[in-house]
Every structure is written in structure tokens, then in C-alpha cells.
Amino acid sequence: MEDYFSIDDILSSEPRIYATFHVQAHQLAHLDPAGAAAVWSSNKQSSAEDRLDLPSGHRLALPFWLADSLAQRGVAALELPRCFATGARHALRADARAVRLQTRCPAFYALGLRIAKLVRDSRLSEALVRAFADRCWGIVDSAVFAGARGVAALEGLEEKERKLFFAAHGLDIALRRWKERRIDRIGMAHGVLGKRCREEGPGSPVTPSTSKQRLQ
Amino acid sequence: MDSSAATEATEAELAFQRAEFLAEDELIEINPMVKSDVITLMRGEFGPFEPSITTTVPLWLALALRKVHRCKILPPRWLTVRELDRYISHERENEAELQAIPFYFSEIASLLLHHASDDLVNPGMLRRCVEDLSNIRDSKMRKWMQENVRDRVNAIKVNNLTLHEISVHRPILTRVLGNLYTIHVAPDTRGLSSTDSTNPSSDTTGASDTRPAQGRQLRRVIRKT
Structure with a gap:
């Protein structure tokens, strides 16, 4: 389902999630230099070669694409990010429309989907579906009806929802243009339009300097 | 971000215009104000046109005639x-x-x-x-x-x-x-067949009961x- 060349998909695998290593990870100390150094310095028996490794049982935040492949090899255990934890699911269940998904995770559904796929958690995906089903028509309505306030609503929206918002908004623009039959009219060029507006303004003489400002 | 709304808008607008284009092929009755022979179009033959004798033409033709005041459209x-x-x-x-x-x-x-x-x-x-x-x-x-x-x-x-x-x-x-x-x-897509994924009574947990x-x-x- 993920598209290899899709920038959105790449970005959705970017958020960091916590992983705990089951094994001593060979040559991976550079992932968390300070943390690994602290562990090794407290451990007197560590050799110089050990210091390049991540100690077993070490917990650190990794980007999802890395944590994902480590977890699939059974090398590390992942923690569920807080935005998909029980508390967050309760909030979504209580009133999905009031939750600001954008602040929780910019690619909420895409990441949630990947995690649900990884841990085979059908409850998580069910929660995501319910959240989207509850939210989607509110988004469409705000895109169509709210005008300027719809832009404010855009702030809490997650990336998939943004796309939906833009689709609804664009459709509404097109519908309005069609209803006004704006296609039939021949419009003025932008430059001419600007000049005309200024001349019609309340008594402001046109001087070269102001027109230059206009252009900028 | 604005551009995606703009693309949607142009696409949708083209859809509306296309619908209008198709609609212009519908037949409509007119009262011509000019005399003319039968017109042969790809669609078929229309006419002959006699002043005040009602005849049927495609909508686009009716609108074109109306624009130059050569007919009266019967709605x-x-x-x-x-x-x-x-x-x-x-x-x-x-x-x-x-x-x-x-x-x-x-x-x-x-x-x-x-x-x-x-x-x-x-x-x-x-x-x-x-x-x-x-x-x-x-x-x-x-x-x-x-x-x-x-x-x-x-x-x-x-x-x-x-x-x-x-x-x-x-x-x-x-x-x-x-x-x-x-x-x-x-x-469900990984490892399971597609028929399983649509069947809620398979071994997935109770959440799928809804x-x-x-x-x-x-x-x-x-x-x-």
C-alpha cells in the first residue's frame, strides 16, 4: 500500500518511536552516543570494542522506518506512541471532532496504519476508522461552508484530512464559479486589473513610485 | 498547499464544463425567425426552418441562433x-x-x-x-x-x-x-488472504464486532x- 516514491509516505515513517533492544546491538552506539557511553562507563568490564555497541536492554527513540525493520527482525521491542495509546483512543472515542490530530502526529492515520500492521492490532485500526468516520464530514462541511473560518479549522487537521479538506474546498470553488458562469466571461489581464483598481480608488493620484510599489 | 485546492478546482470545473458540453446535445424546440432549408449535421438532419413553425434542434444550435436573434427558444x-x-x-x-x-x-x-x-x-x-x-x-x-x-x-x-x-x-x-x-x-493484508480480511468472524479481536x-x-x- 505504501508508495515507494511518495514523499508523504516517506514523511509518515519519519516520527520517532521508542524501542528497546533485546540484544547488544553491534556497532550501533552512534544512534545514541551519550546514552550508550553512560551505560558502558558504569559497567567496569566493558572492552573498547563494546563501547561501539548499544547495550542490551537500552531504550531509545528511533525513526519508525528503522524501528520497524528492527522489530521485524526481533532485535528490538517497540512501544506504542502516546498518540495511539489508550488515553488518546478514549479521547477519540469521546469526541473525535474535538481532537487536534495535527499536534499529536502530523501523519496520524498513515503512521497508525503502519503500526497496526506491524503489531497486527485490529483494535487500533478500528479506532482509526472510527475516528476518521466521525471526523470526515465535519471537515467537508467546514471546507464548504465556513469560508475564512475553515482555514482556522485546517490547523487541527492531519495530513490525509488536509487533502480531503482541499478537495472539498476546490470543488466548492469550482461549483461557485460554474454557477456564476464565470467561464463565459473574458477577464482582464492581471496588470490591467491592478491599474484599473487604483484609478478608481478614492482620489489617489497615480505616480510612478506608487505603481512601482504595487508591482512589488 | 493552496495549489492542491487549485488543482481540485480546475479538475472539478472541467467536469462541470464537460457536463454542460454534453447537455448541449439535448434536443429542444425553437420557433425560427428565418427561412432555411434542412441542415445536415453529424447528428442527423434538422429543419426545414420556417418562421413561426416549431421545429426541434440541438440545444447548442438553438443557443447559437438565439444569440443572433434568429429564433425564439421554447423552454x-x-x-x-x-x-x-x-x-x-x-x-x-x-x-x-x-x-x-x-x-x-x-x-x-x-x-x-x-x-x-x-x-x-x-x-x-x-x-x-x-x-x-x-x-x-x-x-x-x-x-x-x-x-x-x-x-x-x-x-x-x-x-x-x-x-x-x-x-x-x-x-x-x-x-x-x-x-x-x-x-x-x-x-489484515500481511500474511492473510483477502477473503479473510473482509470476514469479521475470523480470529480478530472483539473490536470488529461493531x-x-x-x-x-x-x-x-x-x-x-
């Missing part, structure tokens, strides 16, 4: 205040479905009201009735779409939509349903329409 039977009022009251009474109106209703009404409003009786009132009717149908459609998504049904069947309404509702509805589908199907079974979904769709 279709449904484009009168009385007929539209009947449509509206019928639409209001019947909450459960859309009634059949001409497939190119919005396009023809819009074209005639814009280019040939002099040939219509009481165009202001007509314009209001057309708007009323399409608003009622719109809100019905909106309500159904919301209900169906809320009840988690993956298909909606609605009869008697006009082309204009299809191009208004389809992009959003398919996008919403498509998103729901990708979110809903994904966890998902209606396939048969119930279908029945629901049928009852709704």
Missing part, C-alpha cells in the same frame, strides 16, 4: 414555475429517495436562464425554484452520505442523480470511502435506496 416542459413547484413538493414529501428529473437538469436550466432568459416566463422565479430544488436534493444526498459513513457501510446506491450532482458529490464521497477503506483493510457483516451491509444499502 422544455419542466422549466416552468408550476412544474418546478410540483417537483419541489414531491421532493419534499418523499424523504427516502430522489425523484427522477432530467439528467441534464442543472446544465440546461443554467444555460437557458443565462442565454435565453427573455424567452422564459418569470425567469427570476424560475431561477429560485431551480436553486431550491437542487438544494433540497443536495441536502438529502449529504444526509445519506453522512449516515452511510457513520454506519460504516462501504457502498451507497442512489438512483436518479443528475450528471451535475454526480460531479459534485462523487469526488468527495469516493475520497472519504477510499480513505476509510485503506485504514480499515490494512492490518463492523456490520457483509449481508447486513448489502441489505442496508438496498433498503436505503
Whole structure:
């Protein structure tokens, strides 16, 4: 389902999630230099070669694409990010429309989907579906009806929802243009339009300097 | 980010224009003001044209003649205040479905009201009735779409939509349903066959109980329409 060349998909695998290593990870100390150094310095028996490794049982935040492949090899255990934890699911269940998904995770559904796929958690995906089903028509309505306030609503929206918002908004623009039959009219060029507006303004003489400002 | 709304807008606008283009092939009656022989078009032969003798031509030809004042357009039977009022009251009474109106209703009404409003009786009132009717149908459609998504049904069947309404509702509805589908199907895709993923009674946990079974979904769709 993920598209290899899709920038959105790449970005959705970017958020960091916590992983705990089951094994001593060979040559991976550079992932968390300070943390690994602290562990090794407290451990007197560590050799110089050990210091390049991540100690077993070490917990650190990794980007999802890395944590994902480590977890699939059974090398590390992942923690569920807080935005998909029980508390967050309760909030979504209580009133999905009031939750600001954008602040929780910019690619909420895409990441949630990947995690649900990884841990085979059908409850998580069910929660995501319910959240989207509850939210989607509110988004469409705000895109169509709210005008300027719809832009404010855009702030809490997650990336998939943004796309939906833009689709609804664009459709509404097109519908309005069609209803006004704006296609039939021949419009003025932008430059001419600007000049005309200024001349019609309340008594402001046109001087070269102001027109230059206009252009900028 | 603005550009994606702009792309949607241009795409949708092209869809509306295309619908209008198709609508212009509908036949309409005119009263010509000039005398002319039979015109042979790809569509067929039209004419002969005799002043004040009613004849039938495609809408685009009628509009072109009207523009140069060579004919008077006789509005279709449904484009009168009385007929539209009947449509509206019928639409209001019947909450459960859309009634059949001409497939190119919005396009023809819009074209005639814009280019040939002099040939219509009481165009202001007509314009209001057309708007009323399409608003009622719109809100019905909106309500159904919301209900169906809320009840988690993956298909909606609605009869008697006009082309204009299809191009208004389809992009959003398919996008919403498509998103729901990708979110809903994904966890089962790895390692399981596709038939398992649609079957809620397989070994998935109790959370999937809220998902209606396939048969119930279908029945629901049928009852709704």
C-alpha cells in the first residue's frame, strides 16, 4: 500500500518511536552516543570494542522506518506512541471532532496504519476508522461552508484530512464559479486589473513610485 | 498547499464544463425567425426552418441562433414555475429517495436562464425554484452520505442523480470511502488472504464486532435506496 516514491509516505515513517533492544546491538552506539557511553562507563568490564555497541536492554527513540525493520527482525521491542495509546483512543472515542490530530502526529492515520500492521492490532485500526468516520464530514462541511473560518479549522487537521479538506474546498470553488458562469466571461489581464483598481480608488493620484510599489 | 485546492478546482470545473458540453446535445424546440432549408449535421438532419413553425434542434444550435436573434427558444416542459413547484413538493414529501428529473437538469436550466432568459416566463422565479430544488436534493444526498459513513457501510446506491450532482458529490464521497477503506483493510493484508480480511468472524479481536457483516451491509444499502 505504501508508495515507494511518495514523499508523504516517506514523511509518515519519519516520527520517532521508542524501542528497546533485546540484544547488544553491534556497532550501533552512534544512534545514541551519550546514552550508550553512560551505560558502558558504569559497567567496569566493558572492552573498547563494546563501547561501539548499544547495550542490551537500552531504550531509545528511533525513526519508525528503522524501528520497524528492527522489530521485524526481533532485535528490538517497540512501544506504542502516546498518540495511539489508550488515553488518546478514549479521547477519540469521546469526541473525535474535538481532537487536534495535527499536534499529536502530523501523519496520524498513515503512521497508525503502519503500526497496526506491524503489531497486527485490529483494535487500533478500528479506532482509526472510527475516528476518521466521525471526523470526515465535519471537515467537508467546514471546507464548504465556513469560508475564512475553515482555514482556522485546517490547523487541527492531519495530513490525509488536509487533502480531503482541499478537495472539498476546490470543488466548492469550482461549483461557485460554474454557477456564476464565470467561464463565459473574458477577464482582464492581471496588470490591467491592478491599474484599473487604483484609478478608481478614492482620489489617489497615480505616480510612478506608487505603481512601482504595487508591482512589488 | 493552496495549489492542491487549485488543482481540485480546475479538475472539478472541467467536469462541470464537460457536463454542460454534453447537455448541449439535448434536443429542444425553437420557433425560427428565418427561412432555411434542412441542415445536415453529424447528428442527423434538422429543419426545414420556417418562421413561426416549431421545429426541434440541438440545444447548442438553438443557443447559437438565439444569440443572433434568429429564433425564439421554447423552454422544455419542466422549466416552468408550476412544474418546478410540483417537483419541489414531491421532493419534499418523499424523504427516502430522489425523484427522477432530467439528467441534464442543472446544465440546461443554467444555460437557458443565462442565454435565453427573455424567452422564459418569470425567469427570476424560475431561477429560485431551480436553486431550491437542487438544494433540497443536495441536502438529502449529504444526509445519506453522512449516515452511510457513520454506519460504516462501504457502498451507497442512489438512483436518479443528475450528471451535475454526480460531479459534485462523487469526488468527495469516493475520497472519504477510499480513505476509510485503506485504514480499515490494512492490518489484515500481511500474511492473510483477502477473503479473510473482509470476514469479521475470523480470529480478530472483539473490536470488529461493531463492523456490520457483509449481508447486513448489502441489505442496508438496498433498503436505503
